[in-house]
Amino acid sequence: MKRFLPVLGALVLLVAVVGAVVWQRPETSPEAIASGDVVLQHADGSVLWRSGQQETPLVRQVLRELVAVGTSLDQLRDAGGALVVTTIDSKAQAGATEVVRQLASGRPASITAVDPANGGVRAYVPGTDPAVDYAGGVVREAGEAARPFGSVALMRAAGVPESAEVEGGRTKLLATDAALLRPLDVATAYATFAADGTHHDTHFITHVTEAGGKTLYRAVTAGKSVLGVDPGRSKEFAARVNEELRAGSLCDTYAEAACLPVEVKDGDVVRHAWMIAYTPRLSIVVFVGAESGVEVQSRPVTGTGLPYDVLRSFQEKLTTW
Template identity: 80%
Template structure:
């Protein structure tokens, strides 16, 4: 992960540039929306989804968020249509999709990437099966991914909800010391650490504009200290975690890159593995499920094996941009 810092810095610069010009694009103007049509865009204004098309797991996350913020899809369509701009970076999403497809051999796997400074989800690739969501639609034992937080109470402070809708069911996440988390939750927690202990609510939607041009919703991106109202206490906690995780040789020699490989086992068999890598600019979590047998290219499902290869390949995609 030696190139982690410049890679993620370049991605954030790209997102800032495209975000500044998105409303100058003719094809993203509210007038381009057909009556009753709801258009969902990437952060750069390119098309992500249009109402009437099949719903992917990513689109499902966006639509659930629209319900949560008071602008559900049906209401937007009845009002004459709307434009929904998301936090998803089109190139990061494409790169992550290619990596998961090429490297995971059809295993349950996902890549989730969050901007620690805003809480915006930059990439959300929940696997290769369009009917499954291995980023936000499953819960798995967190294992050592929860260790730096010490307890479920501190994970809650870092932004992990106590309960969530998982595969259509209300699911308890932090009910016991053995936290059961979605990859999305793991990325949320480490994004808070990457932001020096300041939590920014994880979100997929930047803003919603009706067909007439009025803004119906805009996400708040301000943060708050994870540990109460004292930012110094939260920053001290994050500094301790960062110091520990930056010492891993897998992180290379980039000063502010941190990483944590995690394996959850039954005896000698790895049930699933996480690879966590983050800087103050991007927090990335790779999840790979399955037994510990190697994949078709001989990579074992261990934290330092296939999940780490997936993370490195995703970084290479970012570098190419």
């Protein structure tokens, strides 16, 4: 009996440990997906969205990317359901959401953050109006944000598409001298500078797994040098831009950070402003519009005003920057 008790105790402990592991298994593991259910996850495995819930602008971006990679929400439902793992960092997303609500509520505003090392979108907060996507669904004049590239050709090479779906239709982005860009395009382009001239395709989806556990899609994150005729010249061009943008004082409290405040005006009146900041780990773009009729509750919409406040507040919420 004495020999049996320790063995029994060990068995009880083993059952308890296994039970705890099973109980703690994420509800949205491939095996746990209900038939026909499609679940979007943050990068850490927490739930971002489940089919049947309201589609936010971020969710619509992910669903459009599903179509672009050869499937769709309806196809995944018909196939029995799927798990879609996104690139979105849950903590960065929550932090950006809080900052936009606190500092820019009521204004056209957004925060977009892209990982220069692989092109993954880490945070995508397109404002506080769920009907309007101020990160990837509107275009605004780029102004001085386009200057470091020197040419339209280099902007296309750095990841800015010739056209994009904007407000229900296709819009040409680089058809005129005054480049019309989405905040997502600006974050993508500057991520190329942050990666020393290497561009990685910007994407929202890491991989898609069917309910049975089979991987249906996995993003390819290989990069290519795009700012010169060869990798050496591409890196050299990026280094010159990085040196110039790191010379200012706006981001000097952050090692390796480069900053560029941009105002776009009609005469002396600011229409909108961009605050661009990046390190080798993250490319961040803050957009704030200055449309008339919006009561000013904070600093003015200038490059070093409200957009800069939004940027700094977001940076303070990041675990890595």
